[in-house]
Amino acid sequence: LPYLTAFCICVLSGLPASGKTTISTEITQRLTCIQICYDALIQWLDLTGEGKWKLARNQVVSLVEKMLEMIKESVFEVWDILVQYKRKGLDSLVFFIDDTMQYRSMRYDYVQLAKKYQTGFCVIQTSCPLDICIKRNESRPKRQSVSRLSVVQIHAQLETIGRCAWEKECSILIETFGVINENTYKSLVQLIKNNLSNPLCENASPDPVEVKNSRLANHKSVLHQADLIMRVLVGDMIKRIRTENLKVRNTQVLNAKKQILKDLK
Known part of the structure; x- marks a missing residue:
């Protein structure tokens, strides 16, 4: 069977229009990645009503789990993908979760997946001033933008990385208010590679x-x-x-x- 030996779940966290999608697109050119953009997946859903946003995020987590399960088991639906990866000499795959992930609990959902399927895990959090994010957001096409109030609320809710043990060793904060230089991208790629070779496991769960x-x-x-x-x-x-x-x-x-x-x- 064609077999991928290493997986990593890379969670992107930060304000809307802070550069998350730009980062994931650039790194996709350097590593074998699957981009999972929350906004693209939920843009056709009716999210009016209490709890709808949380439900939609839970559905995205379930989607990622289903993909991991299928690839790990080499089932028929992903056979062609696995063959193509193997022919290219590739043996690793990165899942990029492109979302605001302002709460630590949102990010922890993917830690649990990484433990269950014994994959690597890391977090990339973007740091960009609120006024710049608002300006960028308002310049986007209507379908790709959110309300100004949403940007402000997420800014107030954003929990910075590294406050707990499971994030300290596998996360990085980068400034994205200007052009991201080559050295920064090299650091991000190295972070992912380090965690590809150090998968989590359920036995490592806390006491x-x-x-x-x-x-x-x-x-x-x-x-x-x-x-x-x-x-x-x-x-x-x-x-x-x-x-x-x-x-x-x-x-x-x-x-x-x-x-x-x-x-x-």
């Missing part, structure tokens, strides 16, 4: 006692509970902001949140 203690500590933490509450308050406040100078007001709200957390700490 249940440690997880329980960690959750209990978070539950008892005033700082953690305050952060959760203020995320909701900030989101509601941003929705109510009706001003031309949206960037300034958004910055004021986020700075106030940071100061409150700092005072509590």
Whole structure:
């Protein structure tokens, strides 16, 4: 059977119009990749109503799992693809998940897949100023753009990488407000290659006692509970902001949140 010896799930995280698709398209020219763009998959769905966005994201996770399962088992539907890869001398495949992935829990869904199917895993998070992302987004065709409010909300919700153990060793933050240079692309390719050769496995899951203690500590933490509450308050406040100078007001709200957390700490 034609057989691919290495897989990696590479999750892209960042604001809309921050350069995620540009990165995945460029790296696809350097590695064998399958691009899975969330926006392209869900653009025809009716997402009005509570919980529809989360349901759509769960469907994308299920799609990736089905593809991994089919390729791992070399089933008939992907036979031709596997043969083509093998003829070209390729023995690895990267799944690029192109989405905002602002919450750590969204990214963790793919960690679980990587463990289940024993693939590599890494995260590339883009860093781009809010005003630049808004400007880029508004210059896009209507079908490819989101509302200004959505960009602002995702900016408020974005959880930076590296705050937990499973992200520290397999993630990278890159600035994308300008042209991405060749050295940066080389670093991204190297990150993926490193994780192709170091797949996760289910046996590497954390100790249940440690997880329980960690959750209990978070539950008892005033700082953690305050952060959760203020995320909701900030989101509601941003929705109510009706001003031309949206960037300034958004910055004021986020700075106030940071100061409150700092005072509590």
